[in-house]
Amino acid sequence: MIKNGILHPQLASLLARFRHVNSIAIVDGPFPSYPGVETIELAITMGWPTIPQVLDEILPFLDVTSLVLANEFEEKVDKQTVEKYISHHKGIPTTKVAHTEFKKLVSQSLGVIHTGDGIPYSSVILRSGF
Numbered sequence: 001m002i003k004n005g006i007l008h009p010q011l012a013s014l015l016a017r018f019r020h021v022n023s024i025a026i027v028d029g030p031f032p033s034y035p036g037v038e039t040i041e042l043a044i045t046m047g048w049p050t051i052p053q054v055l056d057e058i059l060p061f062l063d064v065t066s067l068v069l070a071n072e073f074e075e076k077v078d079k080q081t082v083e084k085y086i087s088h089h090k091g092i093p094t095t096k097v098a099h100t101e102f103k104k105l106v107s108q109s110l111g112v113i114h115t116g117d118g119i120p121y122s123s124v125i126l127r128s129g130f
Contacts, residue, residue: 005061006057006058006061008040008042010040011040011042011058011113014038014040014110014111014113015058015061015062017110017111018062018110018126018128019128019129020128020129021128021129021130022109022110022127022128022129023068023105023108023109023110023125023126023127023128023130024109024110024111024112024113024125024126025105025106025109025111025112025113025123025124025125025126026051026054026055026112026113026115026123026124026125026126027051027106027112027113027114027115027117027123028051028115028117028118028119028120028121028122028123029043029046029047029114029115029116029117029118030118030120031106031112031114031123032103034106034107034112036107037106037107037109037111037112038110038111038112039111039112039113039114040111040112040113040114041114042054042113042114042115042116043114043115043116044116045116046116046118047116047117047118048116049115049116049117050115050116050117050119051085051088051115051117051119051122051123051124052084052085052087052088053115054113054115055088055089055090055124056088059090062126062128063128064092064126064127064128065092065093065127065128065129065130066092066093066094066095066127066130067089067092067093067094067095067124067125067126067127068094068095068096068097068102068105068124068125068127069094069095069096069097069102069121069123069124069125070096070097070098070099070102070121070123071096071097071098071099072098072099072120072121073085073096073120073121073122074096076120076121077119077120077121077122081119085119085122089124099121102123102125105125106123106125109125
């Protein structure tokens with residue numbers, strides 16, 4: 001029996017396959033589905049779990065070299081919320097792209113982790129080796 005670490009079997013499997021030049025998207029509740037991309041469903045209710053909660057649990061286990069965010073996160077979300085969310089990014093170098101480009105990058109990800117986060121544009125892509 002696993003006593004600590006990531007207990008969710010599908011999430012643990014996805015994280016174990018996250019290697020050099022792979023990406024994993026952690027998306028908010030209303031984010032569209034991508035039938036061709038493995039999706040790990042974590043959303044229980046709107047607002048739980050949040051993207052920061054998921055980041056705090058998985059980042060210690062991963063070698064993330066960069067993040068991608070949508071420009072619209074800083075443009076359309078209040079500054080206090082943006083700062084709170086970014087504090088969970090642990091200083092990892094971040095690239096910002098238009099939301100339309102962000103959605104294209106999600107479609108190329110190894111997998112999607114779907115949260116119940118209700119903050120618009122708060123989705124983030126984790127990259128290794130980019």
